[in-house]
Amino acid sequence: MLAIYRKEVNSYLNSLIAYVVIAVFLTGTGLLMWIFPDTSVLTYGFADMSTLFTLGPYVFMFLIPAITMRSFAEERKAGTMELILTQPVTDWQLVLGKYLAAWTVVLLALLPTLIYYLSVHQLGNPVGNLDSAGIAGSYIGLILLGGVFTAIGTLASSLTENQVIAFILAVFLCFFLYTGFSSLAGLEAWDDSALVVEKFGILHHYDAMSRGLVDSRNLIYFITLTTLTLLLTQLALNSRKW
């Protein structure tokens, strides 16, 4: 698995994909946080980073599928799938190796945003007057959210040999899982069970974590969702044998 992981990370770093993704992510979040007046911390007047954490998921929604769309689709198209699947690695090791590599790229994109934290920290009055615990919780939330989106992207990539289809499918699934359930919960048909419906969505759990509340239920939700998606990916790989 480590060999696969190393190969995937190398291929991200040796191609432009990782750099473009990181650059776009940082430019996008940078513009939103510091330049665009509607969302800028400077015009907002409060030293907090909620902009990054509310808009970050939407940036991820487009960038993560762009990272993951090639992982299986490209191998399928190039025929290297046959090569890699006849090596002594199990399907699960292959899925996990590829998933972790893509997630690593996501984390690399997220890492420089710590500078934002330092900047906002300096802007506080007095200096350091900000909700560090809340921000830590939000970071954990964003990292886990990135994990879920990466898993969804990997799944989408394993379903097709066309990278464009993998991308679109992943964007849609990410979007639906993120806000879809919360919006569905707004339908009047649910009566009392609206909260249950909302809890299926990522947004509910992500919001809870953004408030600095790292609850085991939310953690379990993210981990379960990721694992489930990866198992589905393994199933999709295994479908060649049906």
Added chain:
Amino acid sequence: MSLVVENLTKTYGKQIAVNQISFSAQPGEIVGFLGPNGAGKSTTMKIATGYLPPTQGSVRVSDHDVEEDSVAVRKCLGYLPEHNPLYLDMYVHEYLQLIGSLYGMRGSRLSDRAKEVVSLCGLEPEQRKKIGALSKGYRQRVGLAQALIHDPQVLILDEPTTGLDPNQLSEIRALIKEVSREKTVIFSTHIMQEVKALCDRVIIINRGNLVIDRSLDELQSGDEDMRGEGQRVEATFLQTIDENQLKEFTNATEVENKYQATYEIAAPIGQGDIRPAIFRFACEQQQVLIGLRPLEEENKRSTGASLEEIFRSLTVQKTPSP
């Protein structure tokens, strides 16, 4: 027994790709896998490598079952897939080391082995390039190097020599011969000369059925009977002569004008050597005979053509199954 295929059947929906095939191969043996396009060669190989599951039957590689113990099978197996898929954006060494590391090789052992297969496969002049920049012949060598990196007991090569120029062809063949000493090699091909040059044993399959599984020697000796006994002589005169007269005079079964005044004469072997008769014919007709050469020995040597005949007779005559 390093490779045993038993009653292997594979169906795609209603279509039967491989039908009840059984054969086995031992170490030190090169088995040529022949068949027309779509006969089920690649499917059989894909099943043997664990990429596809069999519908029925089993494949055992070095006493590991392909289905039950898939990873163990893959560990003792080197596989070169049909279209030789490679990571084109990787460097030759990088790629070989990746594959090696998938087999659990590490550190200096891995890089030494990578160097070894690079020189074994004649990749040295191109070893610093990206695979995408290599020509087809060299890519094929990378594919072969990849299959050899972990020193497998069984080597499965799906059309290893397609797209190579004649020099590369003979080099790759020599390489296969070289590595086959202590390994089991199974390779598929369309080229009959290759079978003749390399194989100890020939397996021909057609429409998923195994039609022949015999050693090359047996196949070739059996083949001479099929052709019937006869003698062929090439005679060259100074000037053109009347073919029919020659045919009548010498009791030949066939006289063919090959070019200018050169004729190929065929006769049954029973009446003895036909060459004196040709000479006497020349004397009688006042013709000058300037060349007389038996073709028999050449025929014996070039059994390639006749192997093709066997191939054709075994794979074409079969009527399509309903």
